Amino acid sequence: MSRTAAIIGGGVIGGGWAARFALNGWHVRVYDPDPEAKRKIGEVMGNARRSLPGLTDVALPAEGKVSFHAAIAEAVAGAEWIQESVPERLEVKHATFAEVQADCAERAVIGSSTSGFKPSELQQGAARPGQIMVAHPFNPVYLLPLVELVPGDAGEAALVEQAKTTLSSLGMYPLHLKKEIDAHVADRFLEAVWREALWLVKDGIATTEEIDNAIRYGFGIRWAQMGLFETYRVAGGEAGMKHFMAQFGPALKWPWTKLMDVPEFTDELVDLIAGQSDAQSGAYSIRELERIRDNNLVTMMRGLKAQDWGAGALLNAQESEMRAGTALGARAAELPADQPVLTARRTVPLDWTDYNGHMTESRYLNAFADATDRFMEIIGSDAEYISSGGSYFTAETHIRHLDEVHAGAVIKITTQVILGEGKKMHLFHEMREGERLLATGEHFLLHVSLETRKPSAPSPEIEAALVRFAAGHAALGRPEGAGRAIGGPR
Numbered sequence: 001m002s003r004t005a006a007i008i009g010g011g012v013i014g015g016g017w018a019a020r021f022a023l024n025g026w027h028v029r030v031y032d033p034d035p036e037a038k039r040k041i042g043e044v045m046g047n048a049r050r051s052l053p054g055l056t057d058v059a060l061p062a063e064g065k066v067s068f069h070a071a072i073a074e075a076v077a078g079a080e081w082i083q084e085s086v087p088e089r090l091e092v093k094h095a096t097f098a099e100v101q102a103d104c105a106e107r108a109v110i111g112s113s114t115s116g117f118k119p120s121e122l123q124q125g126a127a128r129p130g131q132i133m134v135a136h137p138f139n140p141v142y143l144l145p146l147v148e149l150v151p152g153d154a155g156e157a158a159l160v161e162q163a164k165t166t167l168s169s170l171g172m173y174p175l176h177l178k179k180e181i182d183a184h185v186a187d188r189f190l191e192a193v194w195r196e197a198l199w200l201v202k203d204g205i206a207t208t209e210e211i212d213n214a215i216r217y218g219f220g221i222r223w224a225q226m227g228l229f230e231t232y233r234v235a236g237g238e239a240g241m242k243h244f245m246a247q248f249g250p251a252l253k254w255p256w257t258k259l260m261d262v263p264e265f266t267d268e269l270v271d272l273i274a275g276q277s278d279a280q281s282g283a284y285s286i287r288e289l290e291r292i293r294d295n296n297l298v299t300m301m302r303g304l305k306a307q308d309w310g311a312g313a314l315l316n317a318q319e320s321e322m323r324a325g326t327a328l329g330a331r332a333a334e335l336p337a338d339q340p341v342l343t344a345r346r347t348v349p350l351d352w353t354d355y356n357g358h359m360t361e362s363r364y365l366n367a368f369a370d371a372t373d374r375f376m377e378i379i380g381s382d383a384e385y386i387s388s389g390g391s392y393f394t395a396e397t398h399i400r401h402l403d404e405v406h407a408g409a410v411i412k413i414t415t416q417v418i419l420g421e422g423k424k425m426h427l428f429h430e431m432r433e434g435e436r437l438l439a440t441g442e443h444f445l446l447h448v449s450l451e452t453r454k455p456s457a458p459s460p461e462i463e464a465a466l467v468r469f470a471a472g473h474a475a476l477g478r479p480e481g482a483g484r485a486i487g488g489p490r
């Protein structure tokens with residue numbers, strides 16, 4: 001059954017939260033007095049739909065319903081999570097919490113998106129202070145996993161645990177800060193870098209574009225995968241962090257930053273920055289820039305996923321959770337042998353399309369190879385078995401591209417065993433969007449010893465599982481297109 005979240009304030013951040021919840025199957029009830037809120041959230045949802053579902057190799061649940069309400073009391077009805085994303089003004093946040101707490105469930109989490117206020121400030125005068133906690137996300141909320149969760153001394157431990165579980169189930173990373181501080185942790189860095197950048201532009205040292213290039217061609221990429229300390233540990237060479245600190249410690253006293261020194265925030269400075277920013281990026285609309293940003297983020301995060309590292313490792317963990325308890329997580333004995341086996345149900349990600357605007361040919365093999373890996377896992381040739389020295393190598397592949405498919409489509413792959421005996425495994429995959437057949441992939445594999453790199457017999461358990469599917473699937477008949485050679489009639 002779908003769960004319900006209330007979004008109070010549906011601007012840049014509230015819209016991102018709405019998308020994160022809805023695309024993970026939650027119903028979302030929005031309150032925002034802006035008459036344009038529905039349109040704005042619709043546009044954010046549109047961006048989220050084209051980017052988020054393709055991050056993982058397992059399809060997200062069916063999208064929840066997003067509804068708009070004229071009063072806070074109506075929006076919070078039945079909500080187990082209430083996310084406040086109203087403007088960053090303490091009196092507006094206090095008034096919002098008073099209205100929310102008058103009508104919401106006592107066991108609901110009330111998260112605040114505040115970038116800078118401490119929970120003790122938000123909780124002042126609240127009916128139930130322990131229910132309110134900072135849940136500070138990062139833009140775009142539907143793609144970036146970090147949420148700084150700061151309950152403060154008054155925060156109720158059980159609700160904090162509930163909040164962590166919910167955020168993890170949304171594919172997010174709750175960073176639970178045990179001590180409150182202005183601007184939490186991440187925004188303190190952003191503010192320091194921002195302040196330094198303002199100085200560099202004001203003093204004519206660098207333009208906005210040069211500063212962005214200094215970040216995106218260098219340390220920005222490094223930070224995305226290892227953060228600060230792990231990166232500097234490596235920079236210390238073989239002696240690691242101690243050597244790094246000894247070498248660069250003295251620089252702390254040199255005039256390398258003006259971090260606490262705030263430039264005077266004049267109209268002249270605003271015009272200087274805004275003018276340079278227009279010259280740098282004015283050729284694109286904000287929506288275009290959002291889509292460029294999302295394409296880049298999806299591609300980078302999927303790269304980290306392949307490395308099972310950082311934000312990518314988080315995606316892999318989310319994927320395992322999504323597989324658990326479904327056919328996509330089952331083993332041979334739990335699956336019927338008289339019908340093809342479901343080996344993939346996933347969304348075509350943004351980085352799988354090409355200049356023709358559809359899924360590029362190499363990704364068909366990618367999808368079929370993943371389906372083969374999944375079938376190997378089903379029959380017992382999993383990571384543990386492979387580390388013991390046995391595996392399958394693909395000897396031959398034939399793919400038929402039958403129909404187009406685009407980014408965002410949910411595709412399903414089913415697998416029929418044509419031959420399964422001894423070291424031989426002959427698989428036929430069919431890829432569909434709904435009922436539409438998109439492609440077939442025929443693969444012949446041999447079981448090998450990873451020590452000799454030569455064909456060898458699989459374990460008796462694997463062979464038995466394979467033979468069971470081969471016998472059951474034989475009754476289905478030979479699938480149309482199996483054994484086809486290039487040039488034959490279609």
Ligand SMILES: NC(=O)C1=CN([C@@H]2O[C@H](COP(=O)(O)OP(=O)(O)OC[C@H]3O[C@@H](n4cnc5c(N)ncnc54)[C@H](O)[C@@H]3O)[C@@H](O)[C@H]2O)C=CC1
Nearest residue numbers: 009010011012013014032034085086087088113114115139
């Ligand atoms: N923009 C950003 O990069 C980030 C912002 N935040 C935080 O998120 C919160 C919201 O910021 P944004 O979304 O950027 O602002 P925004 O200006 O885009 O959205 C604020 C929304 O709140 C609505 N609103 C105004 N008064 C309201 C009320 N009394 N009740 C309900 N809705 C009301 C407005 O109509 C508007 O749609 C702030 O606390 C901000 O610090 C957090 C992370 C990043």
Ligand SMILES: C[N+](C)(C)CC(=O)CC(=O)[O-]
Nearest residue numbers: 114115137138139187190
């Ligand atoms: C600029 N900001 C302080 C509102 C930024 C944030 O709070 C987080 C983000 O998304 O950069």
